[in-house]
Amino acid sequence: MDTIGLVKGMGMEGYHGKGTGTNRLKLCRVGPTTVRQQDCFKPPSSLRTVHLNKLLGKAHExxxxxxxxxxxxxxxxxxxxxxxxxxxxxxxxxxxxxxxxxxxxxxxxxxxxxxxxxxxxxxxxxxxxxxxxxxxxxxxxxxxxxxxxxxxxxxxQAGRRFTKPCLPIIIPIPRSIKTALSKEAPSYDSTTFWAMCCLAFFGFLRVSEFTIPAENSYDSSSHLPLGDIAVDNRTKPRLLQLFLKQSKTDPYKQGTKVYMGTTDSTVCPVKAVLSYLQKRSTRPGPLFVTEKGKGWTRSTFCARLKSVLHKLKLDNNCYNTHSFRIGAATSASLAQLPDDHIQMLGRWRSNAFQQYIRPPPKELAKLSKTIVTGHHPRARTV
Missing domain, CATH: 1.10.150.130 (Tyrosine recombinase, N-terminal domain)
Structure with a gap:
């Protein structure tokens, strides 16, 4: 650092020259340019410490x-x-x-x-x-x-099972659930549960995408609210649109639109959801709420599902909330939908969807005849 000039009367404390009444201002030569040292002034160590601690806290966050x-x-x-x-x-x-x-x-x-x-x-x-x-x-x-x-x-550990089996809920089971619910006394709870089942199946949804983790944990920025569902026509709706703000494959909250249409059968997501919305109040909050206005939690939906499956004399230990997503992929495969369509419907970004296709043993047994005759059975219809 070179001293290249004198400036009188600057009053720069800490940069006083030796001469009386004269303050010496040093200039720093940085490369081809010259910068005054007052512009390079370092803040007190206490201020630097506070700023550094803030940055460290932000980095930790x-x-x-x-x-x-x-x-x-x-x-x-x-x-x-x-x-x-x-x-x-x-x-x-x-x-x-x-x-x-x-x-x-x-x-x-x-x-x-x-x-x-x-x-x-x-x-x-x-x-x-x-x-x-x-x-x-x-x-x-x-x-x-x-x-x-x-x-x-x-x-x-080969051959050992550490997790419970998760069987798919393929299309005959939703029909049976609908039949079982129709035998009960009509209630708001049954209508809500049936709408959730249809939405989970036809939307290839994860349970976290249409329920909340626990009571009083609803967050409109990540959970599914009432305002994020829409239809194409109010008088004769044929299409249902669901907007997911966040999902497992969308951690940065770019948002994903899920589309479902009418099926012209007893198992129809559009009919089921609209029937529920006619009974639900217009109060903002989670899409699926109880009569008291509390959001449906994952545990509540799972308990209701196992209860209905038990009535159907199915082993409810082999089914859970993810069975709808697995069943949707399996049913789509049995209906001979192309792989890219299945991947798109389930919002998979890789070939991981193939692990979700789990045909029942009866469907696999039919392939023996197909190998001999060379004639593939007709696609299943919903």
Missing amino acids: LLHTGLAKSSRKTYVAGKRRHFNFCKLVGKKPIPTTECTLTLFGTHLATSNTSLRTIKVYLAAVRHMHVCKGLHKQFNYQVTPRLQLILRGIKKR
Whole structure:
């Protein structure tokens, strides 16, 4: 830094020259330009600390928001298991080592934890390192030996079932549900439940897309409100439009429109939803509410579904709320809809929809005759 001039009477405290009555102003030479040092003045350390703390707090908030809410909940469980294990064996939880990870995975396997959950918990440990800026140290610990241990766990757990089976609700079951509800005394609750079933099936919906997590947890920015449903014609509606503000495949809330049409049968989403809307009050809030105005929760819908399936003498332990989405994909496949149409209807971004197609054994048995005759049976109709 060179002194290239004098400025008199500037009154710059802290930059006084040696001469009496004269204040010396130093200039900083930065590259080809010259900048006065008063323009490069650094704020007091206390102000810098406050600003830095605000930025750190904002960065922590963004790190928290960068992970989906469901993933955060799962990762909290994984991190807790990791810390408890490290405390048990006297290992340092972070930064971790390959030995600690292999022992942790083995400990989970011996605790009757599925390989899928083990991988999620390891991802939680990695996320913990990423948030601390130690992702490189963690990546160095994911060695071929750890991969071999995970493969060994997979072989040991082969044939074991850690989750309950989830059978599809294909088109004959909704008809049976409609019949069972018609035998009950007409009620607001039955009308609401039937509309939810039709919407879930024909919209390929996840239960979180048309219910709320718990009472008093309704959020208009993410849950389905009354105002996000529309029809093409008020007198003779043939099309129903549903606007989803957020979904599993749309975490950035770009919004997705789901379309359903009339089926000219007893199982019709347009008729079912309009019948419900005629009974529902116009009070803003969740689309599906009870007579008391409270939103339908996931647990309430699941309990009602299992109750109806039990009346139909079906094993309600083999069905859950996701059975509608699985059943919709399966029914579409049985109806010989093209794969790209099924993918579009279910809003899948990959070939993951193929895992949802689960034809019943009777439909698979028919393929034996098809192989011999070469004649494919006619497509099923709704």
